[in-house]
Amino acid sequence: MSRKSSDNDYSLRSMSNLMGERKKKVTDDGERSLIKAPSNASINSQAVPASAATATSTGDLEREARKQFQQDLTPAFVYVLAAFSALGGFLFGYDTGVISGAMLLLKREMNLSALWQEVLISSTVAAAALSALAGGFLNGVFGRRVCILLASFTFTSGGIVLSAAPDKEVLLVGRLIVGLGLGIASMTVPVYIAETSPPHLRGQLVTINTLFITGGQFTASIIDGAFSYLRHNGWRYMLGLSVVPAVLQFVGFLFLPESPRWLIQKGLTQKARRVLSQIRGNQNIDEEYDSIKNSIEEEEKDCGGDGPVIWRMLTYPPTRRALLVGCGLQMFQQLSGINTVMYYGATILQMSGVRDDKLAIWLAGVTAFTNFLFTLLGVWLVERVGRRKLTLGSIIGTCLSLSLLAIGFLLSAQHTPPVTLHPTDPSIVNSTCNRHLLCEPCMLDPACGFCYRENSTALFASSCVPVNTASTEKAAWGRCSNSTQLRVHTYWAYNYCPTSYSWVVLLGLVLYLAFFAPGMGPMPWTINSEIYPLWARSTGNACSAGVNWIFNFLVSLTFLHVAQNLTYYGAFFLYSSLALLGFFFIYGCLPETKGRRLEEIESLFDNQLCSCGATDSDEDRQVEYIRVKGSNYHLSDNDASDVE
Numbered sequence: 001m002s003r004k005s006s007d008n009d010y011s012l013r014s015m016s017n018l019m020g021e022r023k024k025k026v027t028d029d030g031e032r033s034l035i036k037a038p039s040n041a042s043i044n045s046q047a048v049p050a051s052a053a054t055a056t057s058t059g060d061l062e063r064e065a066r067k068q069f070q071q072d073l074t075p076a077f078v079y080v081l082a083a084f085s086a087l088g089g090f091l092f093g094y095d096t097g098v099i100s101g102a103m104l105l106l107k108r109e110m111n112l113s114a115l116w117q118e119v120l121i122s123s124t125v126a127a128a129a130l131s132a133l134a135g136g137f138l139n140g141v142f143g144r145r146v147c148i149l150l151a152s153f154t155f156t157s158g159g160i161v162l163s164a165a166p167d168k169e170v171l172l173v174g175r176l177i178v179g180l181g182l183g184i185a186s187m188t189v190p191v192y193i194a195e196t197s198p199p200h201l202r203g204q205l206v207t208i209n210t211l212f213i214t215g216g217q218f219t220a221s222i223i224d225g226a227f228s229y230l231r232h233n234g235w236r237y238m239l240g241l242s243v244v245p246a247v248l249q250f251v252g253f254l255f256l257p258e259s260p261r262w263l264i265q266k267g268l269t270q271k272a273r274r275v276l277s278q279i280r281g282n283q284n285i286d287e288e289y290d291s292i293k294n295s296i297e298e299e300e301k302d303c304g305g306d307g308p309v310i311w312r313m314l315t316y317p318p319t320r321r322a323l324l325v326g327c328g329l330q331m332f333q334q335l336s337g338i339n340t341v342m343y344y345g346a347t348i349l350q351m352s353g354v355r356d357d358k359l360a361i362w363l364a365g366v367t368a369f370t371n372f373l374f375t376l377l378g379v380w381l382v383e384r385v386g387r388r389k390l391t392l393g394s395i396i397g398t399c400l401s402l403s404l405l406a407i408g409f410l411l412s413a414q415h416t417p418p419v420t421l422h423p424t425d426p427s428i429v430n431s432t433c434n435r436h437l438l439c440e441p442c443m444l445d446p447a448c449g450f451c452y453r454e455n456s457t458a459l460f461a462s463s464c465v466p467v468n469t470a471s472t473e474k475a476a477w478g479r480c481s482n483s484t485q486l487r488v489h490t491y492w493a494y495n496y497c498p499t500s501y502s503w504v505v506l507l508g509l510v511l512y513l514a515f516f517a518p519g520m521g522p523m524p525w526t527i528n529s530e531i532y533p534l535w536a537r538s539t540g541n542a543c544s545a546g547v548n549w550i551f552n553f554l555v556s557l558t559f560l561h562v563a564q565n566l567t568y569y570g571a572f573f574l575y576s577s578l579a580l581l582g583f584f585f586i587y588g589c590l591p592e593t594k595g596r597r598l599e600e601i602e603s604l605f606d607n608q609l610c611s612c613g614a615t616d617s618d619e620d621r622q623v624e625y626i627r628v629k630g631s632n633y634h635l636s637d638n639d640a641s642d643v644e
């Protein structure tokens, strides 16, 4: 395909960039312009024919732009690509979410010790961390499409092994296989979506992947609730159902194309042109093609050097900074405690005073639904307010609501009921339980639980007794060891204390998700998919996804121990302080990437790291991308107000 030149076929982007630059220079009164013209501006401007160059007023240009913009429809194929890729996100959410409900049945049926339960839960996360790191290499060598096919094949095999597992050892193998799929999918899918989307939709489409993650977690909680009534083999359905979306994705990707950027990088230019035409509909793809090609050539010159990609990334300042920002975002996402809520939702709700097991499982479903619903808000906001403001607003809200959660637990602890009955059973003499005089320390001791009676106004006859080692649902002996007694106003509280402050915790939890889900949930994935130049993209995403899984593993594995040592309010104050640290990090180091082409973003990391807070005013320049015959160009917000 050759570049067609006609009177109307001119590149408006470069003109508009220049106009933007000029306008900004005037308003900034000589201040350094923070938005650079794209590196290929010179190429574009060469293509500006006399008719356009002599256009005397910006009005002509804008009118032409509006006309073209209205004619411009994003081909539906881009959405199909994003939806099939995001099934990887759905599986990510489903497989991480489903295990908590499945575990309730598994531990009974397979007689699992606490250690085996922990191993089965965390093995998947650990395997995901390793395979996300390896995914960088696989992506670079085999391409995004092959990696997604590999991930869906792995998910399918894992699902089959899990649903047919005869014993816990095979279950462990299944969970490890699923983890391998998770790691690869989590790092490849955002990159693939970002590379195939047009710039004005990129943020939204990558954020949809996180919407699918939270949708997967929500679906898992519904499936868990529904099959929890099937005491025998219910877990087989829970774990096995993931095969359905995995097969769907595998079959879909047999027909979907490779990322054009990867193809160009590998020199498969004809194929890349075909894919670009396919995903850009009938628009002219010449400029996008040239721009990708030029930037690959420039990048090769710039980053120079030999050696492994990670080494080149670390020794080249812009990519080193991008990597720090990407990994930092993923680390703070996990350190702000999302997976304590997602994996231990039912337990946290019980700790806040919800007594019934089944009710707690369903309420955990409500938590997952809230996460999903507010991620939807993020999809809506990301192209409107931009990544930086959305992430900053989200983390500050997350930090405050974590404090509220902590205050809820603190109030419960301060008004914790006393132990009034001290049983004389000889087996308690050697136990730590008879030392506790209040419910709070008794509840924090993993060997004990709180057994009490209640009438309509008060608690009475409360004791701290050892837990049954085979099942934490009852005491080792006494009133609370007997299921018939437990039904008639005698209650067994393991891991929580009865309290009248549960509403504060519930409010904190809902606010936490409402703030976390639109920003801190999706933005680390979205931003990572766009901040690295092509040569470093797979490795950058592999590292940051690896960091995400490693911190996911650390936080979820240590949550109960942290709570035991620091108390529940201490744990949530800790997460809140970590979120506050995250706020300063993001405020200082995260530049705005909204509306820029992937090829332009590298220049945002030319400056010193952590100087972004000082350049916030730059964000006021809103960028609106408009495609004219294969060209993207932007107008300022005011200019484009009626083109939306």
Ligand SMILES: O[C@H]1[C@H](O)[C@@H](O)[C@H](O)[C@@H](O)[C@H]1O
Pocket (backbone or CB within 6 Å): 096, 210, 213, 214, 217, 333, 338, 339, 342, 371, 520, 521, 522, 548, 552
């Ligand atoms: O972005 C996602 C999402 O927020 C999920 O709810 C969470 O479980 C994942 O760990 C996180 O990476």
